[in-house]
Amino acid sequence: MQLLVTLRDLKIQLWVILQRVLGVRVPFLGIPLKGVNNPILVLDGIIEPLNIFVKTEAIGQFIRQFNEAIGFQCVKEEEYWDSSIPFSSYYIYVTEKLANDAIRNCEVPMSEDEKFEILHLVDEAIFPQNSLVKALRTSQQLNSPILFRDGEEPIRIQLESIKIKVVSSYPFDGNPKYLDNSLIHLTGIIPVEYAESKARNLIEFENGLWSAIYSLPYLKINNWKWIWDLNWLTIIEFSN
Incomplete structure (x- = not known):
């Protein structure tokens, strides 16, 4: 009886833990440069949301555009960004959730491929x-x-999920402070090399490139990482 109670308690604790974390997509490596089609390495991320909600126009725009695309007013509630999650990751996560809820609630006959085509x-x-x-x-x-490189077939990568936590975010205007051909070459090579070698020093190297190109503080903590986050540059803490 004691063993059964213990197993039941463990299952309950596990269920509570699972309810508190989200699986998101993380743009882990890749530095944007105007006019350059650089690769982006996207990893699976696990994050514990802190429910720090901020209103954002992008999700409101999505709701209006999605309703128009499917011809039904299926998404009606207002959505806010949980700023404890990278904005780009949250946008992708919550908009698919809204789409799934809308398709189910309005009984829209739509395949997965059709859903993603609309997304x-x-x-x-x-x-x-x-x-x-x-x-x-x-x-x-x-x-x-x-x-991922725009215009090319995406390459599936076998990499473990990472646990992430947002440290801070800063507005990003996309204007480099210093750039030359050697830096352009390096920004394109790092995501590809990491996908093949998984060498941790490449993460630190890219942090250095962020600092050099955009005059950002150099991150001295080993498991901190600059990531491109749409109109933001976000520092995440990561672990396996």
Whole structure:
């Protein structure tokens, strides 16, 4: 009897833990440069949301555009961004959730492929020609970490999920403070090399490139990482 009670308690504790974490897509490696089609490495991330909600126009735009695309007013509630999660990761997560809820509630006859076709179209309307959003949505659609370069077939990657926590975020205007051909070459090589070698020093190297190109503080803590987060640059803490 004691063993049965213990097992039951463990199951309850596990259920509570699972309810407190989200699986999201994380743009782990890849530095954006205007006019350069750099690769982006997207990993599966696990995060414990802190429910720090902020209103954002992008999710409101998504709701309007999605309702228009399917021809029904199925998504009615207002959604807010949980700022304890990278914005780009949260946008991809919550918009698919809203789409799934709408399709179910309005009994819209739609396949998974059709759903993602609409999601990609709405993404493009809100974030035109944005390779980061395309990369994250494609990773979500394939349900896999990927190496993504706009206009090319995504490459599925076998990499473990990472646990992440947002440390801080800063507005990002996309204007480099210093850039030359050698830095452009390095920014394109690092995501590819990491996907093949998983060498941790490449993470530190990319942090250094972020600092050099955009005059950002150099991160001295080993498990901190700069990531591109749409209109933000976000520092995450990560672990396996």
